[in-house]
Amino acid sequence: MRQFDVIGHRGATGLEPENTLRSFDKALKLGVNGVEFDVQNIHGELLVFHDESLERTTNGEGKLLNHSVEHLRKLDAGKGEQIPTLAEVVELIGDQAFINIELKGLDTASLVMDLVKLLDKKRFKKEQFIISSYLFSELYLVHELDPEIQIGVIADDQPLIALDFADEVDAYSFHPSYSILDEQLVDDAHNAGMKVYVHTVNDLEKIDQARLMKVDGVFTDYPDRVLAYLQRQ
Ligand code: G3P
Ligand code: MG
Secondary structure, three states: OOOOEEEEEOOOOOOOOOOOHHHHHHHHHHOOOEEEEEEEEEOOEEEEOOOOEOOOOOOOOOEHHHOOHHHHOOOOOOOOOOOOEHHHHHHHHOOOOEEEEEEOOOOOHHHHHHHHHHOOOOOOOHHHEEEEEOOHHHHHHHHHHOOOOOEEEEEOOOHHHHHHHHHHOOOOEEEEEHHHOOHHHHHHHHHOOOEEEEEOOOOHHHHHHHHHOOOOEEEEOOHHHHHHHHHHO
């Protein structure tokens, strides 16, 4: 049967506090194929965090950029978890799953690529990483810094523009939101040599639809649900 990858969105967000080591650990224990998370450059440090502001997921207030990294690292990101650094997350995942680093905000590309370059080659394979973003400018830079690194282009609208761009940077994968998914788009991405990973799908009927369209995998907040469903097939 066709390979179908289950990618833990921000870890296992439906089960544990998003983008925390606890959430990544949960996703790995469930047996995901890949783990996705968001990375921001905060005063030169790469922190794993989705929003620009702290309120939704921590006990802090205001924009991350208005605080020192030291302060941010003291906050509670849920169940006593700390906001992790990119290095901590990559270290935890190791070779257990593929690692999808989503670049959020500008000035992330070169720092992320520096870190990937420095990783132990025996433990980490370059093909294990997908560097993705909505931000074309960051992905151009990633491609320039290392034409071999696997790039993922995310799109929530204007899929054809995103697909053209993906072709330009020789993207490995295309990451449309479920709302813009259709068979033609999947075929076009496949014909351009890309995998199609759809975000963010938690509902099993949508998983069925995505599989009918021959997508290669989904980002999900509930890897437990999706993995159990796939086992029943
Ligand atoms: O990478 C897929 C998905 O994570 C993109 O949207 O807002 O959840 O980072 P968002
Ligand atoms: Mg993301």
